[in-house]
Amino acid sequence: MANPVRTQQNDSVDALCWRHYGRTAGVTEAVLTANPGLADHGPVLPQGLVVNMPEAQASAPQRQMVNLWN
Structure with a gap:
C-alpha cells in the first residue's frame, strides 16, 4: 500500500524520500x-x-533525524 504525499516548492524525489522515510538509500x-x-x-x-x-x-537502516531549528 502506498501513502500519497504532495510536493512542496523545490522538492526533489530525494527530498521527499528523506522527509517521508528518513533516508534515501533503497527507497x-x-x-x-x-x-x-x-x-x-x-x-x-x-x-x-x-x-x-x-x-x-526494512533492508536499509533508517537514520535518526536531527532538527536543528528547535
Whole structure:
C-alpha cells in the first residue's frame, strides 16, 4: 500500500524520500518505480504534485533525524 504525499516548492524525489522515510538509500528507486513518469519532471518536481510513497523495505537502516531549528 502506498501513502500519497504532495510536493512542496523545490522538492526533489530525494527530498521527499528523506522527509517521508528518513533516508534515501533503497527507497528512491522504489518511489520512482511506484510513480511512472515521475522522473520526466526533472530533478525539481512541480509544487503540489501527488507522489505515491510505497511502504519502505526494512533492508536499509533508517537514520535518526536531527532538527536543528528547535
